[in-house]
Amino acid sequence: MIAALIAFVAVMAFGTERIERVFDSPERTVGRFLTVVQDGDLRAGYDYLCAEYRRAHSEGEFAAELRRQREGIGPSTAAVRDSFPRGLERFSVYVTLKGTVRSRTVETTVIREDWQWRICGFDWS
DSSP states (O other): OHHHHHHHHHHHHHOHHHHHHHHOOHHHHHHHHHHHHHTTOHHHHHHTBOHHHHHHSOHHHHHHHHHHHHHTTOSEEEEEEEEEESSSSEEEEEEEEEESSOEEEEEEEEEEETTEEEEEEEEOO
């Protein structure tokens, strides 16, 4: 009963999406990021990025970088393949991009920041 009350208060205070992100895994965070980016919602994708990346890159630069990196593989689908911890609050998550031109596996760095997993680097080139 107490746990249910705490959960209700947390949802009311923070909203369901934020609560889901607090309890997400690094892999699911990357999966959600890939889904919103593939759906064309780059603003939502930008919100998944860590503060360091957002300080260094504007939303427009982020969108341009995604377009540049996707040019080489054509329209694609993406799937999280594997992950490895790099400490307690840092993971490397590997994603397979399957395109019409070619496919490849890329590394995405995910860190714990403000109680949420955030993407703080990706090498999709």
